Amino acid sequence: xxxxxxxxxxxxxxxxxxxxxxxxxxxxxxxxxxxxxxxxxxxxxxxxxxxxxxxxxxxxxxxxxxxxxxxxxxxxxxxxxxxxxxxxxxxxxxxxxxxxxxxxxxxxxxxxxxxxxxxxxxxxxxxxxxxxxxxxxxxxxxxxxxxxxxxxxxxxxxxxxxxxxxxxxxxxxxxxxxxxxxxxxxxxxxxxxxxxxxxxxxxxxxxxxxxxxxxxxxxxxxxxxxxxxxxxxxxxxxxxxxxxxxxxxxxxxxxxxxxxxxxxxxxxxxxxxxxxxxxxxxxxxxxxxxxxxxxxxxxxxxxxxxxxxxxxxxxxx
Amino acid sequence: xxxxxxxxxxxxxxxxxxxxxxxxxxxxxxxxxxxxxxxxxxxxxxxxxxxxxxxxxxxxxxxxxxxxxxxxxxxxxxxxxxxxxxxxxxxxxxxxxxxxxxxxxxxxxxxxxxxxxxxxxxxxxxxxxxxxxxxxxxxxxxxxxxxxxxxxxxxxxxxxxxxxxxxxxxxxxxxxxxxxxxxxxxxxxxxxxxxxxxxxxxxxxxxxxxxxxxxxxxxxxxxxxxxxxxxxxxxxxxxxxxxxxxxxxxxxxxxxxxxxxxxxxxxxxxxxxxxxxxxxxxxxxxxxxxxxxxxxxxxxxxxxx
Numbered sequence: 001x002x003x004x005x006x007x008x009x010x011x012x013x014x015x016x017x018x019x020x021x022x023x024x025x026x027x028x029x030x031x032x033x034x035x036x037x038x039x040x041x042x043x044x045x046x047x048x049x050x051x052x053x054x055x056x057x058x059x060x061x062x063x064x065x066x067x068x069x070x071x072x073x074x075x076x077x078x079x080x081x082x083x084x085x086x087x088x089x090x091x092x093x094x095x096x097x098x099x100x101x102x103x104x105x106x107x108x109x110x111x112x113x114x115x116x117x118x119x120x121x122x123x124x125x126x127x128x129x130x131x132x133x134x135x136x137x138x139x140x141x142x143x144x145x146x147x148x149x150x151x152x153x154x155x156x157x158x159x160x161x162x163x164x165x166x167x168x169x170x171x172x173x174x175x176x177x178x179x180x181x182x183x184x185x186x187x188x189x190x191x192x193x194x195x196x197x198x199x200x201x202x203x204x205x206x207x208x209x210x211x212x213x214x215x216x217x218x219x220x221x222x223x224x225x226x227x228x229x230x231x232x233x234x235x236x237x238x239x240x241x242x243x244x245x246x247x248x249x250x251x252x253x254x255x256x257x258x259x260x261x262x263x264x265x266x267x268x269x270x271x272x273x274x275x276x277x278x279x280x281x282x283x284x285x286x287x288x289x290x291x292x293x294x295x296x297x298x299x300x301x302x303x304x305x306x307x308x309x310x311x312x313x314x315x316x317x
Numbered sequence: 318x319x320x321x322x323x324x325x326x327x328x329x330x331x332x333x334x335x336x337x338x339x340x341x342x343x344x345x346x347x348x349x350x351x352x353x354x355x356x357x358x359x360x361x362x363x364x365x366x367x368x369x370x371x372x373x374x375x376x377x378x379x380x381x382x383x384x385x386x387x388x389x390x391x392x393x394x395x396x397x398x399x400x401x402x403x404x405x406x407x408x409x410x411x412x413x414x415x416x417x418x419x420x421x422x423x424x425x426x427x428x429x430x431x432x433x434x435x436x437x438x439x440x441x442x443x444x445x446x447x448x449x450x451x452x453x454x455x456x457x458x459x460x461x462x463x464x465x466x467x468x469x470x471x472x473x474x475x476x477x478x479x480x481x482x483x484x485x486x487x488x489x490x491x492x493x494x495x496x497x498x499x500x501x502x503x504x505x506x507x508x509x510x511x512x513x514x515x516x517x518x519x520x521x522x523x524x525x526x527x528x529x530x531x532x533x534x535x536x537x538x539x540x541x542x543x544x545x546x547x548x549x550x551x552x553x554x555x556x557x558x559x560x561x562x563x564x565x566x567x568x569x570x571x572x573x574x575x576x577x578x579x580x581x582x583x584x585x586x587x588x589x590x591x592x593x594x595x596x597x598x599x600x601x602x603x604x605x606x607x608x609x610x611x612x613x614x615x616x617x618x619x620x621x622x
Contacts, residue, residue, distance in 0.1 A: 063409055110606060114613040117352060117408050121548045122609045125602040128541065132602075136595025138588050246541060250416045257413050290424035296417030300410045301402055 010311040014265045017272070021171060025164045037163055043275045044170035045231045048177050050255035050267035052224035057253070058262030059185050060217050061197030062112070065120045066127025067252050069107070070222045072134060072244030073100045074229025079146045079239040089152030089160075093230055100226025101219055103130070108218035112211060127249055134241040145240025152234055160234050170231055174268070177224050182264055184220065193217045258299060260308025269307040322453055324574045325567070330459050332566020333466035337521035338539060339546040339558040340473055341514025347553020348490040349507055351400065352408050354415035356518050356543065357536025358422035359395075363388045363519025364526040364535065365426060368435040377440040384523050385516055392515020396508050404507070423533050434532035437523070462524050469520070470559060477555060486510060490553070542569075545605045551615030561616065565601050572597030 021040065028037040049071055056062040077096035086092065107126045114122050140146045151160040160166050184190045195203045196210040203210050233239045242248070251274070259270025277295075281288030303309065342356050366387045371380025399418070403411055439458055446454035477483040488496040489503050497503045522536065529535070546565050550557025577593035584592060608616060 057409075063412075065412070110610050114609050117346075117552065118548060118609055118613060118615070120352075120408065120412070121544055122606060124541070125545065125605045125609075129599050129602045129606075132595040132599045136592040136599075138591035142591045142595075247537070250412075253409070254413060254416065257409065261409075287424045287428050289420040290428065293417040293419070293421030293424065296420070297399055297414045300406075300414040300417070301399075304410075 008312065010308070013311055017265070017268065018175075025167050029164070034163070037167060039275065039279060041163070041167050041170055041235055042232075043271050044167070044174050045228050045235060046252070046255065046275060047268045047271035048170070048174045048231070049225045049228035050252050050259070050271050051174070051177055051181060052221045052228065053252050054256045054259075054261065054263075054267045055181050055184065055224070056218055056221040057256055058266070059181075059190060059197070060193045060214060060221075062214065062218060063120045064111075064123040064218075064221075065246070065249050065253065066107070066123035066125070066130075067221075067225055068244050068246075068248035069127035069130040070100045070104065070225035071229040071232060071248065072130060072239070072241070073103050074226035074231075075233035075239040075243055076134060076140070076146070076229075077226070078152060078230045078233040079148050080140055082148045082150060082152075083140060083146060087150050087153045089154040092152045093227075096226050096230040097223055100229065101223040104219045104222025104226075105215070108215045108222070112214055112218065124246055124249070127244055128246060131241050131244040131246075134244060141240070143241060145238055145242070148233060148237045148239065151237065152230070166235070170235075173227065173231070177227075178264060178268070180224075184217075185264075189213065189216070254296060258296075258306050260306035263306075263308035266306055266308040273307065319453060320574070322450070323455065324571055326449075326455055326463070327459065327574075328567035328570035329563065330463050330466075330566070331570050332563040333463055333470070334521050334525055335539070335542055335546055335566055336559050336562035337466055337469060337517045337524075338543040339550070339562050340470070340555055341517040342543050343547040343550070343553055343555060343558045344486075344510055345514045346547060348486060348510055349404055351404060352411040352415065353400070353514075354412060354540065355395070355418035355422065356514070357540025358419055359388055359392060359515045359518040359536070360522035360525075360539060361426065361531075361533070361536035362391055362422065363522030364437070364531040365430060365435065366519065367523035367526055368437040368531045369430075371437055377437075377443075380437075381523055385519055388519025388522075389512045389516040391519075393508055393512040395515070396511040400511065401504070401507065419537070426533050432533065434530040436530055437526040439527045458527065465520075465524065469517070473555060542601065545601055548615055549605050549608045551617040554615070554617040557615060557617030565604070568600050568604065569597065572600050 021044070024040050025037060028034060049067070052070075053064065053067045056064055074096040077099050078092045081087075081092045081095060107123065111119055111122045111126065134140075135143045154160070158165055158169060160169070185194065192203060192208050192210070192213045196208070196214055200210050229243070232243065255270035255274050256267050257270070258274055259268065260266030277292065278288065281291055285291070299306070338356065338360055341359075342353065345351050345353050345356070363384055366384035367380050369380075370383040370387075371377050374380055374383070395418070399414070403414055443458045443461060445457055447457045447460055449455050449460070475483075477486060485496065485501050485506055488499075489501060489506050493503055518536075521539075525539075542565060546561040547558050549565070550559070550561035573594060576597045577589055580589035580593050580596070583589075
């Protein structure tokens with residue numbers, strides 16, 4: 001499927017973006033532009049989070065307005081372990097993955113009982129709860145957040161303090177996640193989840209226990225986002241409740257919709273465009289959000305399907 | 318005991334204020350099927366308008382009246398320019414578009430009024446305490462908020478259930494096409510309803526303004542609370558919004574004032590003072606989660622409206 005569409009406009013755009021992302025550290029090394037590297041490390045991490053949200057939102061029709069919770073859970077897993085003196089990434093990361101999966105399981109099991117806008121609101125409620133839990137943990141900085149003095153230690157396998165190595169770690173994880181999502185949505189499992197989005201009752205009538213399928217999908221997405229959280233905590237050397245605040249969940253949704261919901265690389269485009277735009281506009285004027293806000297409105301009104309929608313009709317991912 | 322009565326009244330006052338915000342939201346949500354995150358921005362604009370107009374005219378009352386008119390107009394303009402093109406779209410489109418509007422309004426306020434907050438001083442005839450029970454005094458202004466909010470709630474009930482406009486609103490909500498075919502100007506009706514919701518949000522904002530400072534982003538936390546309320550109450554139900562708002566106001570206020578002391582019995586005092594505000598903020602979301610798990614459509618689903 002991916003090979004077939006390689007010559008289309010979309011295929012060329014995706015290839016160009018991936019090539020650019022792959023070569024960015026080279027550019028940054030040659031020109032000495034460290035800033036681009038820092039910016040795009042952040043872009044890759046958010047692209048991973050947005051891609052995970054796209055799995056449930058775009059393919060599964062589950063409009064989670066609390067996805068940033070898993071960023072925080074993954075981040076706090078790393079931060080708290082580091083604070084307690086456990087620096088090994090071989091412990092930190094599996095814990096981050098396990099804890100975010102566990103949270104996603106509980107949140108999903110309760111939230112998936114509701115539909116539509118109620119689902120949007122209940123996921124938001126759980127994320128806000130996670131936010132307040134983090135703000136209430138006096139031992140781990142409470143409201144002020146937790147500084148991480150040493151990044152995850154992978155015993156010489158990879159050095160996260162090295163900007164280039166860290167960038168490529170994020171890049172590889174993003175590509176792996178997108179590939180995983182590609183495999184999931186094209187597998188029988190993904191077909192059932194997409195079928196449940198279109199007509200859940202019919203899927204149940206055929207005999208699929210849709211609740212279990214949707215919940216599994218929800219947990220996979222939460223877990224992927226938890227990994228993004230672990231990356232983010234390492235990237236900023238800091239984790240605070242603010243990364244779980246509802247506006248952050250909003251940002252993730254914006255990335256997905258901007259890029260094109262339910263398209264494989266859409267969230268990657270969305271993350272690049274939103275974060276780069278933010279950066280450019282903030283150089284141009286201090287009040288950049290006054291431009292970004294109406295821009296979002298215009299995109300919703302006139303550019304349905306997001307960036308992916310501009311690349312022509314989709315054959316299907 | 319005195320403290321308890323006072324906090325109970327504070328909770329009621331906060332709940333009623335939340336009701337004003339939630340009523341507009343639930344009207345717009347229930348009738349136009351529109352998720353409006355920018356409702357909190359209208360709350361903020363109401364407070365900013367009131368502070369500005371009161372400073373210009375030197376009169377609290379004139380400032381308040383002008384601010385109400387201004388938020389009503391702002392709501393109408395907003396509906397006309399942007400939001401009416403979003404009716405019938407996916408809820409997600411609403412969320413994204415109005416999220417953009419929040420960013421816009423926050424920055425607009427920063428450009429016009431600067432990053433520091435404003436204050437809206439109370440006139441002297443509202444600052445004295447009133448004796449409500451023997452030995453129990455309560456600030457006149459907070460009592461005023463309770464009275465005004467109850468009056469507005471009554472007005473809304475009469476407007477929606479007992480007048481011709483209310484009948485048209487309900488008709489437009491249950492079947493838009495049919496009401497339109499019968500000659501009701503649905504577009505105009507929706508615009509007016511949106512303006513009304515905006516004015517209610519503005520009223521809540523300007524009444525809260527003298528108690529808290531007027532600042533950027535003041536509408537965001539409270540907007541989420543208002544959403545929680547309409548979800549608990551059942552979307553589109555004003556009665557549900559009223560009951561849920563009072564509940565949420567009481568839980569929030571009582572939790573904040575009594576939880577720290579309760580927690581001190583089981584935790585060290587520093588841990589308690591950090592954990593208590595967090596837990597009391599969480600209680601509301603917990604309530605919503607429990608309600609949704611037990612009754613996925615809220616307490617008073619709008620179909621029974």
